[in-house]
Amino acid sequence: NAGVMQNPRHLVRRRGQEARLRCSPMKGxxxxxxxxxxxxxxLKFMVYLQKENIIDESGMPKERFSAEFPKEGPSILRIxxxxxxxxxxxxxxxxxxxxxxxxxYNSPLHFGNGTRLTVT
Amino acid sequence: AQSVTQLGSHVSVSEGAxxxxxxxxxxxxPPYLFWYVQYPNKGLQLLLKYTSAATLVKGxxxxxxxxxxxxxxxxxxxxxxxxxxxxxxxxxxxxxxGGTSYGKLTFGQGTILTVHP
Numbered sequence: 001n002a003g004v005m006q007n008p009r010h011l012v013r014r015r016g017q018e019a020r021l022r023c024s025p026m027k028g029x030x031x032x033x034x035x036x037x038x039x040x041x042x043l044k045f046m047v048y049l050q051k052e053n054i055i056d057e058s059g060m061p062k063e064r065f066s067a068e069f070p071k072e073g074p075s076i077l078r079i080x081x082x083x084x085x086x087x088x089x090x091x092x093x094x095x096x097x098x099x100x101x102x103x104x105y106n107s108p109l110h111f112g113n114g115t116r117l118t119v120t
Numbered sequence: 121a122q123s124v125t126q127l128g129s130h131v132s133v134s135e136g137a138x139x140x141x142x143x144x145x146x147x148x149x150p151p152y153l154f155w156y157v158q159y160p161n162k163g164l165q166l167l168l169k170y171t172s173a174a175t176l177v178k179g180x181x182x183x184x185x186x187x188x189x190x191x192x193x194x195x196x197x198x199x200x201x202x203x204x205x206x207x208x209x210x211x212x213x214x215x216x217x218g219g220t221s222y223g224k225l226t227f228g229q230g231t232i233l234t235v236h237p
Binding site: 004006009033035040041042043044045048056091093109111112113114116 | 129156161162163164165210224225226227228229230
């Protein structure tokens with residue numbers, strides 16, 4: 001019973017390159033969240049996706065960042081033209097229930113181990 | 121908007137001593153509160169949650185937390201610290217944004233717990 005799988009675990013990019021972070025949710029989960037953890041800070045919500053839909057991207061930077069969760073395959077967080085300030089740990093979490101289902105409070109998010117992005 | 125504040129970014133205790141990690145929340149609606157633990161280079165693991173049932177919540181690994189509405193607090197405790205408890209702990213509240221994204225969590229800054237022999 002695999003949990004949330006993220007890859008790569010570590011990613012090093014030079015300034016200006018693109019970073020692609022992948023997240024495979026737990027089996028049977030169709031709701032994915034992305035969070036970012038900057039050094040010495042708590043996790044900050046970025047985006048909430050269901051299959052083929054972006055539901056809430058209020059935490060996404062306006063430029064260079066995009067996310068998708070296609071019908072088939074993992075969710076992808078894409079960062080174009082990375083800068084040093086993008087260096088952080090990026091965590092994916094999944095849920096079996098839609099975010100508007102209050103019973104989901106009793107089964108909250110399952111987190112992956114994260115992708116640690118370093119921009120040199 | 122909901123938010124949480126964790127008092128003390130670092131807490132150090134001796135093995136066998138009481139662990140107390142503080143969390144205060146701010147919410148205009150009844151909150152749903154969580155404590156997560158993060159071990160080095162790992163994801164977050166849920167310790168316990170408060171969802172408006174019993175105010176004293178028991179979690180895994182001997183941790184518990186008490187919801188106190190009058191103090192707007194949800195402090196995490198463990199009677200006797202173990203070396204394996206050394207990790208970073210996050211308090212979180214569900215963010216209710218106009219009826220959508222109930223599953224969106226707002227996290228505190230985190231408290232690093234050090235346990236020394």
